[in-house]
Amino acid sequence: xxxxYYADEARQPQGPVDAAMLRDLLAGGRISHATLIWRDGLxxxxxxxxxxxxxxxxxxxxxxxxxxxxEEVAEEKDGSTAEAVTDTASFPPxxxxxxxxxxxxxxxxxxxxxxxxxxxxxxxxxxGFWKRTAAYVIDSFLLTIITTVISxxxxxxxxxLVMAGATQPLLVxxxxxxxxxxxxxxxxxYFAWFHASPRQATPGKMAIGIKVVDTQGAPISFWRAIGRxxxxxxxxxxxxxxxxxxxFTGRKQALHDLxxxxxVVDKWAYTHYPERQQPKLGVVTWIALALGGLLSLMFLLAAxxxxxxxxxxxxx
Numbered sequence: 494x495x496x497x498y499y500a501d502e503a504r505q506p507q508g509p510v511d512a513a514m515l516r517d518l519l520a521g522g523r524i525s526h527a528t529l530i531w532r533d534g535l536x537x538x539x540x541x542x543x544x545x546x547x548x549x550x551x552x553x554x555x556x557x558x559x560x561x562x563x564e565e566v567a568e569e570k571d572g573s574t575a576e577a578v579t580d581t582a583s584f585p586p587x588x589x590x591x592x593x594x595x596x597x598x599x600x601x602x603x604x605x606x607x608x609x610x611x612x613x614x615x616x617x618x619x620x621g622f623w624k625r626t627a628a629y630v631i632d633s634f635l636l637t638i639i640t641t642v643i644s645x646x647x648x649x650x651x652x653x654l655v656m657a658g659a660t661q662p663l664l665v666x667x668x669x670x671x672x673x674x675x676x677x678x679x680x681x682x683y684f685a686w687f688h689a690s691p692r693q694a695t696p697g698k699m700a701i702g703i704k705v706v707d708t709q710g711a712p713i714s715f716w717r718a719i720g721r722x723x724x725x726x727x728x729x730x731x732x733x734x735x736x737x738x739x740x741f742t743g744r745k746q747a748l749h750d751l752x753x754x755x756x757v758v759d760k761w762a763y764t765h766y767p768e769r770q771q772p773k774l775g776v777v778t779w780i781a782l783a784l785g786g787l788l789s790l791m792f793l794l795a796a797x798x799x800x801x802x803x804x805x806x807x808x809x
Contacts, residue, residue, distance in 0.1 A: 500529040500538065503765040512548050515541065519550065526550070611710045615767035618759040620703040622740035625747070625757055627778040630785035631697030636683060640676050647675060685718035694760065700777050702760050710756075710763030717753060724749035 497515050498508030501524075510518075518524045519541065526542035541548070620628075651668060687695040693704035693712050705721070707713050713721070728735020728748045735748030744756055759770040774782075 495532050498531045499524055499541070505765060506531075515548055516550065611763050612765055612767075613710065613763070615763070616770065617710070617762045617767070618770040618772045619745035620701070620739075620757040620759065621745050622737065623774060623782060624701050624703055624778055625736075625739055626785065627774075627781035628695065628697035628701045628703060630781045630788075631700055632683075632695050633697075635696055636680060639683070640679055643675065643679060644672065647672070681719060681722045684722045685715055688718040688721065689713060689715040692760075697781075698757075699760075701781070702771060702775065702777075703757055704760045704762075706756050706758055706763060708754050708756060710758070713753075713755060717755070721749055721753040721755055724752045727752065 496509035498506050501507050528541045529538040530541045531538045688705045692699060698704060705713060739745050739747040761767060761769040
């Protein structure tokens with residue numbers, strides 16, 4: 494199934510949607526045949542009417558606009574009124590985009606309709622400690638699955654070396670170090686790739702409705718995202734105090750944000766729709782926090798039971 498993207502009234506890309514949804518949008522008047530659309534395989538954005546046959550549209554309605562009836566204009570007795578009508582008719586309707594040779598959007602290479610335009614001057618809702626924690630819980634769960642699969646595959650592939658390492662302690666150490674390095678690379682790639690993506694957020698942040706930007710609200714580069722990931726090690730080394738700083742700093746920045754010049758904000762911040770921002774904790778945030786708290790409690794109980802069992806063994 495092909496995924497389509499379309500430009501809304503504010504000239505912001507929206508999507509993905511399927512062909513049926515595009516037809517519904519056209520039928521409902523939310524977009525017109527002049528609206529710019531894009532799908533994978535196109536080199537640039539084009540008018541929806543150009544794909545009438547592919548989308549199953551009524552080709553007879555292509556680019557039709559309500560005409561200005563000459564008789565109605567002629568009936569105007571006031572010449573200034575008639576002139577005003579004529580002048581107004583020369584402008585394109587507010588809900589359509591004028592056709593130009595150059596598209597206002599760069600045709601995307603992947604998740605195209607998500608290219609963001611930084612809009613300054615609006616209200617900004619910063620993501621506080623609890624939203625960030627909830628996002629991290631979700632990302633940690635996903636990363637656990639990913640690293641477990643990778644570790645299992647690489648472990649099976651290196652099984653002969655592990656068997657040989659039974660008599661070679663140095664080889665065992667090398668394999669353990671390699672395993673840790675693979676996990677770090679996977680985590681760095683996960684956070685950097687998603688933070689530098691068009692959505693500017695990991696799956697956890699997407700679920701919570703937040704994103705990572707620089708201090709001016711613009712997307713960050715892949716290499717800055719890499720640096721931000723390794724800066725989290727500094728926040729961790731200080732007994733997690735670097736993370737707690739997000740609860741007390743003015744723009745809710747953690748230590749690694751201050752180091753790299755980044756912010757974590759609502760996904761609608763620095764856009765044309767700042768009114769859509771949600772300062773309160775949403776349902777997904779509460780669920781993630783509850784699951785995170787439950788897992789932490791289970792871990793502490795298991796650790797306590799293990800310590801008690803070991804104490805009993807050594808106490809004999």
